[in-house]
Amino acid sequence: MPELPEVEACRRDLLRWTDGRTITDLTVEDPAAIRYKLSTLTTDILVDGGDIVRSTVIGTQTERIDRHGKRLAWRFRDRPMGLLLFLSMTGRWVRRPQNEPLSKRVRLNFVLDDGYAVWFEDTRRFACVTPVPVEDLATALAVGHGPDALLQPVDAATLRERLNTKRAIKVALLDQTVLAGLGNIHAAESLFRAKIHPDTPANELTSAQLQALAAAIPVQLAPFLEHSLGDDPTYVNLGGENPFSIYQRKGEPCPVCSTPIERQVQAGRSTFWCPSCQR
């Protein structure tokens, strides 16, 4: 599901569900969910990954969970290995009573000592879990990534340095090496807030535009951090009205100026924008 806010919600959920609990068992329902590096490629499936993950988590407790961009690093008390988590499009973590039959989307089933289990579910099977030695975990968490969009907010000058490319700004914002955490929705919504046309070459943004964008990103993300304290990742944007200003609103009036919202495809992904507000 994730962009940065959903991954942060996942982090908090996992902490809350496992804090002080011992993991008594782990069943691997889909060995392909365990990869030797965070990747959507099935060629990265880790042989014997199930054994490694089981020995990493069974009999211990959560020590800490860190996030960088859309990745999580899960550490366990007195264990030499930790787990990197990547949700891709459809990965999600939920809490269920132990006696509840597994859904067909369950890839990993963490059994706790409180009568509950934590399931790693993933329909499309692009998500994965990667065991990593704890001494390498912090590096692996952020490798190939720019600053976290929320934990290390960038100013206009930093943005200018990192956006030194002719690529369209919308496409550049999806590049995690530029800035970590934005995805297709919040990249477009941030540009709408900053009144920047998604086709603008990134290195042609004016200082005023860079400043507006740097300010818009945290403002865009922050409200979506709120989530319920239940057993499901009930994110702000699940179940109900479309909470976005422009996303999936082609043809609808812009909330600011009533001009119909447009849609185009950039780098294989939908971009929505207001042709009047964003120039």
Add this chain to the structure above:
DNA sequence: CCCTCTGTTGGATT
């Protein structure tokens, strides 16, 4: 029922 299109991700290829 079938077919096509779409998709909150990221990597490889052309």
Add this chain to the structure above:
DNA sequence: CAATCCAACAGAGG
């Protein structure tokens, strides 16, 4: 660089 395809699956629409 940029566009395209790919991984594997579900849901919507024609």
